[in-house]
Amino acid sequence: MGAPYFKYRDQLAEAGVVVRSSNYTLYADISNRVMRIIADMVPTVEVYSIDECWADFSGIAEREALGRAIRARLLQWVGMPVGVGISTTKTLAKLANWAAKKWPATGGVVDLSDPVRQEKLLRIAAVDEVWGIGRRLAPKLALLGIRTAWDLANYDVGTLRKTFGVTLERTARELRGISCIDLSDGPPPKQAICSSKMFGTKLRDLAPIQEAMATYVSRAAEKLREQASLCGALQVSLQTQVHDPHKPRYANALTCVLPVPTDDTRDILQLALRCLQRIYVPGYAYSKCAILLTDLSQRGEVTADLFAPTPRRGSEALMAVMDHINKREGRGTVRLGRVPADPDWGMRREMKSECYTTCWEELLHVCG
Structure with missing residues (x-):
């Protein structure tokens, strides 16, 4: 294992x-x-x-x-x-x-x-x-x-x-046969949501790391909306490899609070990229970045702050339309411009089996 x-x-x-x-x-x-x-x-x-x-x-x-x-x-x-x-x-x-x-x-x-x-x-x-x-x-x-x-x-x-x-x-x-755990319709909402993967290749420049962060934020925000939660704070982390002690190592993380709790991918990404900019140090070969959404709440649980910035107009409707299209047509059909369709830094899966049940081009072929 x-x-x-x-x-x-x-x-x-x-x-x-x-x-x-x-x-x-x-x-x-x-x-x-x-x-x-x-x-x-x-x-x-x-x-x-x-x-x-x-x-x-x-x-x-x-x-x-x-x-x-x-x-x-x-x-x-x-x-x-x-x-x-x-x-x-x-x-x-x-x-x-x-x-x-x-x-x-x-x-x-x-x-x-x-x-x-x-x-x-x-x-x-x-x-x-x-x-x-x-x-x-x-x-x-x-x-x-x-x-x-x-x-x-x-x-x-x-x-x-x-x-x-x-x-x-x-x-x-x-x-002993005494039921103490009831059957529920589903798991309780998560208290934190994380999205992270190792890069398929080491990254030194900030631009591709920003692309990766945008990809991970988009997925985390989708999970956030799936459980009808809002995010009040986030943590961005960045690290180099940890297996080779002879190569330079660097790891850092930064936590920031959003002006208002939100599930809008754009607002979360804007703050995440600012955090990433602050912890990024040139000269290292980075292997992983991560986004952690914290301080989660359900809609209507938090009293609005009179002095907080006004949320984006139509944000909830826009995110709902994006999620609906991606659920019907496949994840990534509609995405932010910063999220690439086929990134060079993506996770290496050269030996991946075909998506036999979800991709027309990869359906099984039966010859008579």
Whole structure:
């Protein structure tokens, strides 16, 4: 995990490993297709991440049968194999999903609603397989004799709360079948939004770094509007490479407050470029810049400042039109003039797979 490709290029080639660069457009499209299919088959869906969601099975008698139907439809319609875990709480459902993936004999679906089956799995599942535990917390739990999910479920919740906090107490209660985490329609709005990527090549001049910053600001502002938030402050950072200790290093960041909270890409970019100008130092080979939007609020939450500058006229409508066009025609169809369509500094993805589902020119060709 996380090993640089160039270090193992020769070994991978000798082993015949097929290497592919990241293809975020394809990932997002497949994820959206999967979520839409699941949403058509269950009463309520909560999207948890790009490859995971919760589904409400309340009132459904044949739960396992529905789980297998969902799995079969996704495999047939999208070609995506999935695991389905079913139980009375989110934490138990996650553990059931782990079991569905671990043991092929389950057929990819495990219903853990029955208390007897719950106990059987809890006794054999290591505690670090429990949702939210992880391998850092597991050794600390082992010192208390908690090595399996069953041990955690039956440990004194008061001691867990006092030692580790309310989150772990809640996890233990969920393992006992007591629902503590409700199903919601979606994740809460993010408290900060970051956009950043490594440059495909080292940049020394300010102009291409400004182009990159404009690109990242545009994406961050899109995310901001997706959750209907306004940005009150931002942080701009710039850095050189960190792997080679023999090459000159430089890193700096600057935080600035916007005159008024906004979601207008133009206003955010204007301030971001001023910050970038202040931290840029000539003579270095830069490898990365980043934009972090902070002090986020929802529309109507913040009282307007009588002495603040008047917001741009028609800003909200313009941004809405831009987002609508880009959502319908593809990201980047309408963009600021500073954002290049195919930048030289873009992330290197020479081995990227084709965008089979979103680009006409890259559709699969079948010869008879």
